[in-house]
Amino acid sequence: MTELLTSAQMRAVEQAAMDSGTVTGLELMERAGQGVIDAAFSHWPELAQAAHRALVLCGPGNNGGDGFVIARLLKEAGWEVDPFLYGDADKLPPDAKANHQRWAAMGGVMELTAENLQAAVRPDLIVDAVFGTGLTRPLPSVVQQAFSSLGRNKWKGRTSIRRIAVDCPSGLNLDTGMVPHDLEKTGGVISTNLTQLTVTFHTPKPGHYLGAGPLVCGAVVIADIGLGPSDPERSMLGQPPDDRRARLVEPVFAGSNLPPRIWPGSFVSKSRRNGHKFNHGHVMVFAGGVGRGGAGRLAARAALRAGAGVVTLVCPPSALIENACHLDAIMLRALPKDARLDSVADDRVTAFCIGPGLGVNDRTRDLVAQVLARRGGTRAWRDPVVVLDADALGSFAGDPVALFDQCHPRTILTPHEGEFARLFPDLALSQRGDLSKIDAARQAAARAGCTVLLKGPDTVIATPRGGASLHAAAYDRNAPWLATAGAGDVLAGLIAGLAAPDTSADLITMAEIAAYLHVECAASFGPGLIAEDLPEELPKVFRAIGL
Numbered sequence: 453m454t455e456l457l458t459s460a461q462m463r464a465v466e467q468a469a470m471d472s473g474t475v476t477g478l479e480l481m482e483r484a485g486q487g488v489i490d491a492a493f494s495h496w497p498e499l500a501q502a503a504h505r506a507l508v509l510c511g512p513g514n515n516g517g518d519g520f521v522i523a524r525l526l527k528e529a530g531w532e533v534d535p536f537l538y539g540d541a542d543k544l545p546p547d548a549k550a551n552h553q554r555w556a557a558m559g560g561v562m563e564l565t566a567e568n569l570q571a572a573v574r575p576d577l578i579v580d581a582v583f584g585t586g587l588t589r590p591l592p593s594v595v596q597q598a599f600s601s602l603g604r605n606k607w608k609g610r611t612s613i614r615r616i617a618v619d620c621p622s623g624l625n626l627d628t629g630m631v632p633h634d635l636e637k638t639g640g641v642i643s644t645n646l647t648q649l650t651v652t653f654h655t656p657k658p659g660h661y662l663g664a665g666p667l668v669c670g671a672v673v674i675a676d677i678g679l680g681p682s683d684p685e686r687s688m689l690g691q692p693p694d695d696r697r698a699r700l701v702e703p704v705f706a707g708s709n710l711p712p713r714i715w716p717g718s719f720v721s722k723s724r725r726n727g728h729k730f731n732h733g734h735v736m737v738f739a740g741g742v743g744r745g746g747a748g749r750l751a752a753r754a755a756l757r758a759g760a761g762v763v764t765l766v767c768p769p770s771a772l773i774e775n776a777c778h779l780d781a782i783m784l785r786a787l788p789k790d791a792r793l794d795s796v797a798d799d800r801v802t803a804f805c806i807g808p809g810l811g812v813n814d815r816t817r818d819l820v821a822q823v824l825a826r827r828g829g830t831r832a833w834r835d836p837v838v839v840l841d842a843d844a845l846g847s848f849a850g851d852p853v854a855l856f857d858q859c860h861p862r863t864i865l866t867p868h869e870g871e872f873a874r875l876f877p878d879l880a881l882s883q884r885g886d887l888s889k890i891d892a893a894r895q896a897a898a899r900a901g902c903t904v905l906l907k908g909p910d911t912v913i914a915t916p917r918g919g920a921s922l923h924a925a926a927y928d929r930n931a932p933w934l935a936t937a938g939a940g941d942v943l944a945g946l947i948a949g950l951a952a953p954d955t956s957a958d959l960i961t962m963a964e965i966a967a968y969l970h971v972e973c974a975a976s977f978g979p980g981l982i983a984e985d986l987p988e989e990l991p992k993v994f995r996a997i998g999l
């Protein structure tokens with residue numbers, strides 16, 4: 453797990469390092485500039501083999517300061533360098549001003565405008581050092597126009613020009629992954645700032661993985677600027693996340709890759725020990741009525757493939773034959789309309805998955821209430837895990853507090869953005885503004901008193917205490933085939949199946965692993981994927997991670 457530092461957290465880390473006297477701001481800036489050049493040369497080795505030409509676009513803050521370091525270092529390596537500045541050189545912050553002055557002894561600086569860029573000699577490399585973590589509002593129109601002009605320039609072989617961004621493509625908010633748009637203006641970085649490589653410092657930032665981040669960053673490389681390890685991450689293995697710093701869900705700990713056999717493999721119950729089927733948990737999944745059982749069956753299948761010892765599907769009596777025609781290894785029980793849950797669920801049920809295909813109605817509300825009221829029974833030390841998805845959430849759309857009042861710490865809500873908006877209208881995507889998806893999920897978890905997994909290509913998992921992690925199906929784990937009907941039902945089943953064993957780790961850890969495996973299955977299966985394929989791909993993914 454890699455920590456994702458917000459802009460404020462990153463500033464605090466830098467400030468603490470400077471206050472400790474181990475490093476100065478100028479030294480950090482020098483390392484940042486050098487880190488960008490090293491990353492560029494490693495990504496495009498041909499650039500390292502001879503001197504070339506660079507356009508360096510600098511902004512009014514320390515991101516611009518990094519740009520002036522890059523300009524100087526490239527010039528010293530024999531490159532032709534043309535820097536452009538947005539803003540007033542006299543108003544640059546101290547370290548950036550110092551680097552501007554060092555550059556000024558070597559060459560001139562042009563004002564950053566579309567006209568000046570149009571007149572520039574064709575570069576081999578364009579460096580975007582206009583705005584980094586300090587962006588607070590939409591890009592100024594003059595900067596937008598300058599970026600747009602780069603795409604219109606008459607340079608020969610324009611498409612072979614390499615484009616690198618310092619910390620982020622300018623215009624991207626690194627806390628939210630949003631590109632604040634001034635709606636009066638057209639374009640914006642998404643269409644005009646075609647970054648191929650983004651070099652960020654110390655740790656990745658949430659915005660590299662949230663929202664538009666993966667669409668605009670190209671590839672992301674982390675440059676070490678000597679701020680030390682971010683946290684003893686190895687000790688975080690299987691631990692709940694820090695209450696303030698979010699983490700990225702990936703098998704990387706303390707900066708090095710762990711074999712996936714250790715994470716996530718060692719958290720899969722059956723990889724650890726033998727035992728009776730009930731040692732691996734009993735998952736109960738609820739299915740809808742006649743013709744609506746597919747979603748529940750998908751979840752049940754995923755729970756069983758994930759390693760639950762026993763999975764039972766519960767359905768109305770009228771749907772018994774339909775489900776019996778589809779199921780073998782999954783047990784089947786009928787629950788008449790007015791019957792109590794106790795008539796089918798004994799104390800050995802360790803996890804419930806409720807919602808997919810169930811219908812938005814009073815019966816669903818009643819079943820959710822009965823499931824949430826269950827306690828550990830003979831396993832009094834541990835209440836059953838409850839995964840609430842789809843219609844279990846939709847059924848409380850008009851009265852979310854009634855749901856939150858019943859949720860306990862072993863509950864996880866797994867909404868997509870639409871379902872989330874109905875439970876937490878003020879935290880909906882359309883209302884979020886500068887609130888990141890991570891903070892929205894945190895607030896939702898605090899309100900609901902349980903874990904919340906907010907789905908998407910950027911899936912955020914948050915706990916009521918503020919712990920949060922982000923799983924991104926992005927960059928080399930991009931999985932567009934996952935946007936398919938039923939994929940969410942499979943995820944809900946995976947969580948229930950992984951979290952069902954008595955020995956399973958905390959709920960957020962198991963939700964992280966479910967999100968990870970879900971995408972691994974999609975990537976492993978590849979194009980043409982439909983939801984049924986996901987559970988069937990799981991054995992192959994388990995073998996690939998060394999189980």
Ligand SMILES: NC(=O)C1=CN([C@@H]2O[C@H](COP(=O)(O)OP(=O)(O)OC[C@H]3O[C@@H](n4cnc5c(N)ncnc54)[C@H](O)[C@@H]3O)[C@@H](O)[C@H]2O)[C@@H](O)CC1
Pocket residue numbers: 463466477478480481482484511512513514515516517518545547582583584585586587588589590591592618619653677
């Ligand atoms: N010593 C440090 O703090 C280090 C900082 N580093 C670099 O410094 C960057 C952060 O520097 P800053 O905090 O100065 O932030 P930025 O350089 O991203 O920009 C901040 C400046 O832009 C202005 N601004 C923000 N949004 C604007 C908009 N839409 N239109 C016009 N002006 C706008 C702000 O008022 C401020 O003057 C990082 O991204 C990184 O590249 C690195 O050099 C490593 C060391």
Ligand SMILES: [K+]
Pocket residue numbers: 515580581582583584617618619620621622
């Ligand atoms: K930038």
